Amino acid sequence: MTIAIKPTASGSTIEQNGSTILTVDGSGNITPSNNLYPKVPAFRAYRNGNQTISANTWTKVIYDTESLDNTSSYDHATNYRFTPQVEGWYYFSYGISSNGSTSSYVALYKNGSNVQSGDGSSSGATIFGRTGSGLVYLNGSTDYVEVYVNQSNTTVVCSTTNSYFTGFLVSV
């Protein structure tokens, strides 16, 4: 491998094997030839259409549509779960809406168990949102997360804007 630093009219370039990888202008600003940021696992899934569930039963939310899944780690077809292949702490945010339930809760499940509850309520209302967020450690191989809902009403209200399940790597 050859590394060369070459002056230009307004600064300099750094070349690797004859190709420019960094450009430095006269003020010291550095411009990389490729994105400096590595691709970290990130996804966003949602559901466009209500989901019918049994009352008072923790039920996995079927987020069956993806708008982002840059490492193909979210299963939107069968298990509706995120299983990243990079170990670390992940931030998750999730939500649904409920209509007329006397109780409604959402929770993030890790490997099949409730690891973090979102908000919930035991008071009746018309349509209201239920959301949750937080950091969860995943081992980068077998650990997975899913979203469950529990409410007294049998209709989970979902649309492109009020149902979402997102996550991304924060720290290794």
Add this chain to the structure above:
Amino acid sequence: MTLYEKITTLYPSLTNEDFYPHTGTIMLQNDSDGRGDYIREWNHPTLAQPTQEQLDGVQ
């Protein structure tokens, strides 16, 4: 008829509060995998967990 409805038919004294997350003593679950509802936890202090035969007998 859902599992919740069968259980509350067998035990009319049960209320929604018995199934509430975090405070209830009975936890029902559905993994959206086609296998339906099931009893994940049953910690009711006086009522015994119904058998599958009892549940199947509820009309």
